Amino acid sequence: MEKRAYKDTVFAELARISGALSNPRRLEIVDLLAQGEKTVEKIALETCMSVANTSQHLQVLKAGSLVEIKKQGNHIYYRLSSDKVAEIWKLMRDFGTSRIAEINRVVKDFREQKQILESVTIDELIDKMEGGHVVLLDVRPEEEYLSGHIARSISIPVEQLLDRMAELPPDKTIIAYCRGPFCVFADDAVALLKEHNYNAVRLEEGFPDWKLKGLPVEMNA
Amino acid sequence: MEKRAYKDTVFAELARISGALSNPRRLEIVDLLAQGEKTVEKIALETCMSVANTSQHLQVLKAGSLVEIKKQGNHIYYRLSSDKVAEIWKLMRDFGTSRIAEINRVVKDFREQKQILESVTIDELIDKMEGGHVVLLDVRPEEEYLSGHIARSISIPVEQLLDRMAELPPDKTIIAYCRGPFCVFADDAVALLKEHNYNAVRLEEGFPDWKLKGLPVEMNA
C-alpha cells in the first residue's frame, strides 16, 4: 500500500468516530448514556425522537464503536463503550463552551429566566465540602442515581422534590447536581428549593464529570 | 425558551465542532496543523487536495472554531485555535487506535512492508534517555522543526537524510520522530538508517503528543 492510500484508509476509519458524533441528536444520546446504560425506548423518550430514528442513530454510534449493547430480558441496553467516550465528549463540550459564544449566551439566558444566577464548579465545591455545611443532592431520575452517583449524595428526583422536600435539612446549603451543564433538572430543583427558602445552588458539571475526575463515587455493577 | 428548544440549540452548536471533525480530509488537516501553522496552498499540497477544496474544508473548520487565521504578506496562515483541539484529536485518535481493529491492522501492514517491526513510546523513551545513549532525530520538514520541536532534538528532514547521515553518531541509538503515529516520515527514516547500519527506532507518537504531555519543547513564536 502506498502512502496516500494508507493515510486515506486510516483517516477514513477515524472519521467514523467523529462522524458518529457529528449529529446533534447523537451528541445528546452520548450525553445521556454517560449517566448509565439505557434501553432504546428510554433514549427515544428522553431525546424526544421516534424509536426507529433513535435506533438508527444508535446503529451509527455502534458502527463507530462508541457504544455497545447488552441484551437483557426483552430489552437491549445501550451503554458507552468506554470512559474514553465520555472524556472525548466532555473535552468537546468544554471546548465549545469556552469558544462558542452562542452556547454561553443560550445557557445564560435559559438560566436567568429561571432566576438561576449562580452555580458552583466541582473544584469550588470540594473546598466548600470541608466545612460539612453542604448537602449534595442528586436530582436525576432514580435509576440513574442507582446506576452511579457522587459518594454520600442523596437522591430526590426533581419531579418528587416538592413532595419530599422535608427530607432536606433547612439549615444547610443544598448543592443540586444532575447530568451536566446542559441538563435542566438541577436548574428546576434549585428554583423550587429557593421558592421554599432553602439555600440552594446548582453544580455546574454533572455526575459524569465528577466520575471522570476520579473523585469518589458509588457505582452499581 | 423551553427545554427542548434549549437543548436543540445547545447540541446543534456543539455538533458544529464534531461536524467539523467528521470528515477524513479535515481530520488530516487538523493532524497537520498540530505541527504548526501553514498556508492554504501548503495544506493542499500535503493532503493531496485541490486548493479550492482545501479552502472549503478550512472554512468548515473555522466555522467550528477549530482553526483561526493570521494574514501575513501575500499569505493566509491557518493554525489550530487552541491546544484543546490537538487534545481532542489525540483523544479520538487514541480511542480509534485502541478500539478499531482495522486501524491497527493497516498501520501494522504498512510498517511491516517497510520492515519497521518495533517502535518506542514516549513513556518508554523517557527511561531510555537517562543513559544518554540516544539521539532524538526530527525528520519532519525543516519549517515544522523551526516552528516547534522536542528539546535537544536535531533536525534532518527525511528527504535530506541520505545526504546528511554523517551528521549522526554511529554508536548511539537514533530515535526518529515525526508528526505522529500515522506519519510515514519516521518509518522511511528508520528504514534508511537501518540500511546504513544505524541502530534506529521510530517514536510511536509525534511532536504534538510530546508537547501535549508538557514535556520540554523548544518553540518559535
Add this chain to the structure above:
DNA sequence: AATCTATTCAATAAATTACTTGAATAGATT
C-alpha cells in the same frame, strides 16, 4: 495604475444523511 498571486466564492453533480412510515424479526411471555 497595472499586474500578479493566494485565497475564496458560486454553480453544479454525485453521494450521503436524517427522518418518517410501516413492515419484519427475534426473544420473551402466555
Add this chain to the structure above:
DNA sequence: AATCTATTCAAGTAATTTATTGAATAGATT
C-alpha cells in the same frame, strides 16, 4: 404453539455534504 414486545430494517423523500471547475476578490508587488 400463539402472542406480545422491543428493536431493527426497508423504502422513500428532503436536505446536506463533497469535490470539481472556473470566476471573483483582495492584497501585494511591479
